[in-house]
Amino acid sequence: MVKFNKSAEFSFSCSSRILLGTVLAILVVFASIPFISNVYAAKPSLVLTIPKSDGILIHFAQQAFKEVSQRSGIDISITELPKKRALVEANMGNYDGTAMRVINLEKDYPNLVRVKSSVFSVQHVLFSSQEGTFEAVHSFHDLAEYVVKNNFKVGYLNGSKKAKDELSQLPLDNKIALGGPIQAFDLLKAKRINAYLAGPGMTNRDIFNKHYKGTGIQEVGVFAKFPLYPYLHKKHKELIPLLEQTLKAMIKDGSLNRIRDKLEKQ
Structure with missing residues (x-):
């Protein structure tokens, strides 16, 4: 029989206690990692889409949501995509939502949930390719009758659910979906379309004033005004x-109006 002296037994006992203590310490450290990571976790972040054709409205969204970020603690950034893709990608979850769109998107994009505080109000404005046309047109019903009677063609932006709904009374041959405001104004200038239902009004007026004044294009009037909402x-x-x-x-407190007024004065 092998016999251990008392010294050896004591040494083995101490070593066991040290090893056990070390193992327990390691387990405590690993167990505490989730707690530490939760305490020091980064604040929530969101990437919201906006149509890249929205021009000056993009600057509004960037400034408005920068302030929302500062007040709420949610890190929000804006990314620009084509108008329809901005909705499709957000609905698929490839982005976290969309910054400013019309009410009732949920019907076509069921994964998007509306934030019920409007961030902006926009207008849909009608531009015509020549002076004197559309002067007696004051509603979408009048517009449909006038366009069909004269065999005109009206352009609107592809991906604009609101414009598509507003022009639903028009036959397919009398309307055309376009890629962006520049294309729409170019087609008006060339008289390849007779009218353009433009939205947002703020964006399109900015483009018109900078690039298309004196071309014969006329603003007929405001045909609709409605709020825009964020969706997540x-x-x-x-x-x-x-x-x-x-x-x-x-x-x-008027913060959103101040941001808008500042941009409109630039």
Whole structure:
């Protein structure tokens, strides 16, 4: 029989205790990692889409959501995509939502949930290719009758659900979906279309004033005015109450109007 002396037994016992203590310490460290990571976790972040054809409205969105970020603690950034793709990608969850779109998108994009505080109000404006046309037209019903009677063609932006709905009374041969405002104004200038239902009005007026004054193109008038809302993908719906609260505060203290007024004066 092998016998251990007391010294050897004591040494083995101490070594075992040290080893056991080390193992327990390691386990405590690993167990605490999730807690530490939660304490120091980065604040929530969102990437919202906006149509790249929105021009000056993009600058509004960037400035408005920068302030929303500062107030809410949500890190929000804006990315530009083609008008229809901006909705499709957000609905698929490839982005976290869309910055400013019309009400009732959920019918066609069921994964998007509306933030019920409007961030902006826009106009849909009609431009014509020559002076004197469309003067007696004051509604979409009048527009449909006038366009069909004269066999005219009206352009609108592809991906604009609102414009598509507004022109639903027109036969397919009397309307055409276009890639952006520049294409629309170019076609007006060349008289290849007779009218352009332009939205947002703020963006299109800015483009018209900078590049198309004196070309014979005329603004007929405002045909619609409506609010725009942010939408989040449903996986981020828990952030919606905080965004609504923040936007309501910015509406109440006039912050959103100040951002808009500053851009319009530039």
